[in-house]
Amino acid sequence: MASFLKPEAFEPDPRAMRLLPFRFERISDDVVIISNFVGELMFATDNEMSRLVSLDLKPGDGLFERAREKLLVSVGSERAPLELLALRLRSRLAFLRNPTPLHIFVVTLRCEHSCPYCQVSRQSSDRNQFDMSDETAMRAIDVAMSTPGDSLKIEFQGGEPLLNFDLIQRVVDVASKEAVSLGKSVQFVIASNLAMLDDDILDFCKQRSVLISTSLDGPADLHNRNRPRPGGNSHELAVRNIQRAQGVLGRDRVGALMTTTEASLDRAEEIIDEYLALGLEGIFLRPLSPYGFAMKTRQFSKYDGEAWFRFYVRGLKYILEINKSGRRFPEFYASLLLRRMLTDRADGYVDLRSPMGAGLGTLVYNYDGDVFASDEGRMLAEMGDRTFKLGNLASADYAKLALSEKLIDLASRSLTQSAPQCSSCAFEPHCGADPVYHHATQGDPVGIKRFSEFCGRQKRIIGFLANLLEKSPDDAAILRGWAS
Ligand code: SF4
Known part of the structure; x- marks a missing residue:
């Protein structure tokens, strides 16, 4: 047996x-x-x-x-x-199969707002020399369409891009036709303060499936303080036009971003309530970035990483309570990190990639034809630092830009998998390289991470989320839902 x-x-x-x-x-x-x-x-x-x-x-x-x-x-x-x-x-890492999906067209540097934290160094709205020309826009379309990937996104930024809406219409028309002939898909987004929105613009966006992304910093007094404009009615216009756009395009076609200033720090709940009242689908609690007027007006140095993290945690706890009451309302940065922590899906979020998203995930075509590796790179250029300029549309094509020595050098130094400190960091797979931030704050694209607020923020948020997932089953159930 x-x-x-x-x-x-x-x-x-x-x-x-x-x-x-x-x-x-x-x-x-x-x-x-x-x-x-x-x-x-x-x-x-x-x-x-x-x-x-x-x-x-x-x-x-x-x-x-x-x-x-x-x-x-x-x-x-x-x-x-x-x-x-x-x-x-x-x-x-599957996002690498679709090189350079995001193309930002800075169609004008003009703006009728004068936000002290503006990161793009806008110009007053009557200075036509800061508009992108038709010829420059057509060259930018050629470069965007010659990227190897099958799908791309064209985002219109400024200044206030609606001040040059004629050019936006033309780019949408021409790029859509080219995309069809090349078998590519293209999506369009206008990043606007919405103050100039009118019915014609909305009709066009509806017909051409253009998405809207706007700014909303919170209740009227806070928003108007952060975002001054003639008449002091930025909030009134933003709210009214968000509602109009939602009505015409659909709620899921309109998003808003907030920027945290010193005045926001003890008002997390009120800011979130503003988003809820407008039926927005979530909120992205964003710190200030060290570029443009945010540096000139010293807005950036008015609070540190710890103060921002306290604001973030307070906001996230409030958002979790809202979700527990039955309304799905994610915090978008947490959702992004949770997708990475809980799934293997490649999100390719360009601000949090390794190798870096700058240049490899994004190209920025400035109003004057200069091409930058990232939006923050062109913001630095407006401050006189052209480190992240890759070329000019007058002479550059996609291959020259993507294979430029500058981009290759930056990309090779941007790998968090091998960068000092990052290579031994437990959170590296969920993080990414931010060479423009580290260049701007430490004068070196890699930077010393112990002194980096970007790094401190990443470690704090990922650690906080991991702790909730491990120790708080009610919160974990909601966080898992955001990742899916
Ligand atoms: S958390 Fe800091 S050390 Fe870790 S990967 Fe991100 S930047 Fe690098």
């Missing part, structure tokens, strides 16, 4: 166990977050961490199973865990 081997015979030999690549971050005296090769996170005590690194694990002890599930160890000659990690990494 055949006899079966004892259960122990099927146990993996601990001597044949191997550690797979992982990184960790200490979050308290006794707890670390361990992150596997693709950023899946596991909380562990100090004791569990030492047992893991010394492979003091046994089937049935709980830690062995958790380490296996998180792909932190392999046993014997098995290749499956490594192959699975490789497959998941390939999925996460």
Whole structure:
């Protein structure tokens, strides 16, 4: 009679166990977050961490199973865990298959607002020399259409782009026709303060499926203080025109962004209520960036990363309560990070990529034909620093821009997978390179991350979200919903 081997015979030999690549971050005296090769996170005590690194694990002890599930160890000659990690990494980097999907047309630098935190150094609205010409716009379309990917987005920015709406119409018409003939899909977005919105513009946006992205900083007094314009009615116009646009285009075709100023810091709930009242589909709690008038007027230095994070946490907790009451209302930055933390989908969000999104994910065509690697790069140029200028449309084509020595050099230094500090950071798979920010704040595109508010913000937010996912089941259920 055949006899079966004892259960122990099927146990993996601990001597044949191997550690797979992982990184960790200490979050308290006794707890670390361990992150596997693709950023899946596991909380562990100090004791569990030492047992893991010394492979003091046994089937049935709980830690062995958790380490296996998180792909932190392999046993014997098995290749499956490594192959699975490789497959998941390939999925996460799939955005590289669609090079340069975002093309920003700065159709004018003119604006009738005079926001002290303006990051693009707008010009007063009567100066026509700051408008993009038809010829420049056509060259920009040629470059955009010669990118290898099948789908692209053209975003119109300014200044206030509606001050040059004739050119927007022409670009939409010409680019749409070219896209059809090349078998590509193209989506259009106008980033506008909406003060100049009228029925003709709305009709055009409806017919051509153009999306609207606008700015809304909160209640009237806060918004108008942040965003002055003649008449002091920026908020009234923004609210009225958001509602008009929602009515004509549909709620899901109109988005708004807020910028946190010093005056916003203790008003998180009121700002969020403003978005809820307008039926907007979520909110992006955004800090100020160190460019343009935000630097000249010293707005950027009026609060630090810790003050902003307190504002963010207060806002996120309030948003979670709103979701618990039954209304789905995500915070968009958290949603983006959660998708990375909980899935392997490639989002390709250009501000949070490795290699960097600047130049590889975005090209910016300035009103005068200069081409920049990112919107922040052209903002720096308006301050006199042309580090991120890649060329000019008068002589550049896509290949020259994409293969320029400057872009290749920046891209090779931008890899968080190999950059100092980032390469050993547990949160690297969910983060990205921001060479323009680090150049602007530290004079070096890589930067010393210990002194980087960008890095501090990333670590705080990802750590905070990981903690909620691990320890707060009610919040975790909502956060998981945002990731899906
Ligand atoms: S920037 Fe900071 S949080 Fe992001 S990967 Fe680098 S070290 Fe980690």
